[in-house]
Amino acid sequence: MTALLNIDQLLDDLEAGLKDLLSARGIDNPAMIGIRTGGVWLADNLSKRLGLQEPYGELDISFYRDDFSRIGLNPRVKPSHLPFETEDRDIILIDDVIMSGRTIRAAMNEIFDYGRPASVTLACLVDLGARELPIQPDVVGQRLELASHQRVKLRGPEPLRIELREQEGH
Amino acid sequence: MTVTEAAPRQIQLTEDGQLKHFLTLDGLGQPLLTEILDTAESFIEVGARSIKKVPLLRGRTVVNLFFESSTRTRSTFELAAKRLSADVLNLDINTSATSKGESLSDTLLNLEAMASDMFVIRHSQSGAQHFIAAAVTPGVAIINAGDGRHAHPTQAMLDMLTIRQHKGRFEGLRVAIVGDVLHSRVARSQIRALNTLGAEEIRVIAPATLLPKDVEALGCKVFYNLQQGLRDVDVIIMLRLQRERMEGALLPSEKEFYKLYGLSVEKLAYAKPDAIVMHPGPINRGVEIESAVADGPQSVILNQVTNGIAVRMAVMSMAMSGQVAERAAGGQS
Numbered sequence: 001m002t003a004l005l006n007i008d009q010l011l012d013d014l015e016a017g018l019k020d021l022l023s024a025r026g027i028d029n030p031a032m033i034g035i036r037t038g039g040v041w042l043a044d045n046l047s048k049r050l051g052l053q054e055p056y057g058e059l060d061i062s063f064y065r066d067d068f069s070r071i072g073l074n075p076r077v078k079p080s081h082l083p084f085e086t087e088d089r090d091i092i093l094i095d096d097v098i099m100s101g102r103t104i105r106a107a108m109n110e111i112f113d114y115g116r117p118a119s120v121t122l123a124c125l126v127d128l129g130a131r132e133l134p135i136q137p138d139v140v141g142q143r144l145e146l147a148s149h150q151r152v153k154l155r156g157p158e159p160l161r162i163e164l165r166e167q168e169g170h
Numbered sequence: 171m172t173v174t175e176a177a178p179r180q181i182q183l184t185e186d187g188q189l190k191h192f193l194t195l196d197g198l199g200q201p202l203l204t205e206i207l208d209t210a211e212s213f214i215e216v217g218a219r220s221i222k223k224v225p226l227l228r229g230r231t232v233v234n235l236f237f238e239s240s241t242r243t244r245s246t247f248e249l250a251a252k253r254l255s256a257d258v259l260n261l262d263i264n265t266s267a268t269s270k271g272e273s274l275s276d277t278l279l280n281l282e283a284m285a286s287d288m289f290v291i292r293h294s295q296s297g298a299q300h301f302i303a304a305a306v307t308p309g310v311a312i313i314n315a316g317d318g319r320h321a322h323p324t325q326a327m328l329d330m331l332t333i334r335q336h337k338g339r340f341e342g343l344r345v346a347i348v349g350d351v352l353h354s355r356v357a358r359s360q361i362r363a364l365n366t367l368g369a370e371e372i373r374v375i376a377p378a379t380l381l382p383k384d385v386e387a388l389g390c391k392v393f394y395n396l397q398q399g400l401r402d403v404d405v406i407i408m409l410r411l412q413r414e415r416m417e418g419a420l421l422p423s424e425k426e427f428y429k430l431y432g433l434s435v436e437k438l439a440y441a442k443p444d445a446i447v448m449h450p451g452p453i454n455r456g457v458e459i460e461s462a463v464a465d466g467p468q469s470v471i472l473n474q475v476t477n478g479i480a481v482r483m484a485v486m487s488m489a490m491s492g493q494v495a496e497r498a499a500g501g502q503s
Contacts, residue, residue: 060212062212063212063216063225063226063487064225068226068491068494069494070498071494071498072188072490072491072492072494072495073209073226073487073488073491075188075205075209076208077208077209078208078212079212079214079215080212080215081215087220109225112221113219113220113221113223113224114219114220114221115220
């Protein structure tokens with residue numbers, strides 16, 4: 001079974017949530033970073049919606065994962081690309097799905113190796129709960145509670161759509 | 171069950187084809203070589219950050235075991251390991267103090283007892299690293315930093331990365347390797363890599379006394395004349411004249427060699443106008459190459475050194491990853 005969430009509605013919500021939060025925090029010149037792969041597609045969309053002039057950054061967290069000693073290195077690692085200085089910048093970090101929080105931990109460790117940002121705001125399209133670390137997104141498109149056999153996946157980049165799938169064998 | 175004949179060369183791969191040692195380019199296919207180059211590209215980006223370090227090998231110990239002296243290779247391996255957050259131990263061991271066989275094994279047993287995870291080894295005997303990889307404790311990765319006249323696979327891969335950066339591809343490329351091919355483990359690994367990656371034509375240019383007998387069997391064309399050999403090539407790789415390895419009168423004199431095989435501005439003009447000039451270092455100015463060429467706009471010699479760090483980070487992390495994967499698979503069965 002494949003169900004579709006309304007991606008446009010979720011993006012509208014993210015955009016509105018981010019605008020509110022940035023204005024409440026007095027941030028007028030943020031720099032956006034997407035986590036590969038889904039987060040980069042979303043950053044492409046959201047940076048336009050927020051009218052950001054600067055190109056967004058792309059982060060590949062493969063070198064920062066905490067499970068190297070269990071599963072080794074991702075053979076399809078690509079270079080990260082941050083086309084701006086992170087030092088003293090207000091960063092908006094974007095990912096498609098947050099669950100354990102380990103990806104975000106890795107991403108923040110990587111961002112800090114480029115410089116010390118003034119702040120990091122986290123926006124995620126879908127929050128599945130099931131956190132294993134004390135990391136919470138500032139803006140969320142949709143919170144979902146999945147059964148153990150369900151998986152959610154962002155497909156893209158054109159068109160962006162979000163799939164809710166039943167895992168095989170169930 | 172019979173042991174397959176391919177077993178000896180596959181010692182460097184896990185059952186599902188991941189790298190777990192890096193000994194030679196023999197038996198490694200185009201996808202794996204491309205994966206090494208792609209991974210190295212990601213590490214080049216790391217080298218441009220304010221903190222040039224990633225946590226991949228944090229808590230692991232890498233031992234640089236050099237039975238032959240080296241400055242560039244050893245220091246780039248050291249820097250590569252440190253940028254992967256490993257702890258590094260450098261051991262320079264004089265060849266004469268260690269005879270092959272028992273004492274080498276004993277050296278390794280002692281180092282293994284220090285809970286080392288990886289040995290980066292340079293040795294004057296061809297095949298020494300294979301011998302060690304076959305004997306080493308499972309979970310410990312062996313990286314070949316040059317063995318005798320046999321192979322220097324990380325040097326060849328950093329050369330391939332340099333070529334890909336400047337030419338964007340291997341298909342259709344004509345590459346000339348010039349000079350002391352006889353004593354060069356680098357040349358052997360380069361020829362293998364270029365053939366695997368699909369270069370159109372590989373030429374070796376040298377006097378007959380500095381070519382191995384079987385050189386054409388490696389998959390290259392032989393030229394004895396530099397001007398003819400350089401015609402229309404895209405890449406020129408100069409080799410160092412390895413005087414320390416020469417026995418007997420292979421050359422009349424260095425002056426004579428330079429006159430015939432040295433790369434001068436004038437000779438360089440025979441190659442394509444956008445040809446790049448490479449050299450594994452250390453360069454002998456006025457013996458293999460004119461300073462105006464080594465320091466000129468077509469020279470990419472210093473890019474090679476920078477790429478050396480990234481390629482070594484790639485190979486070390488991939489081999490450690492393969493060891494990890496193998497251990498995980500072993501734990502399941």
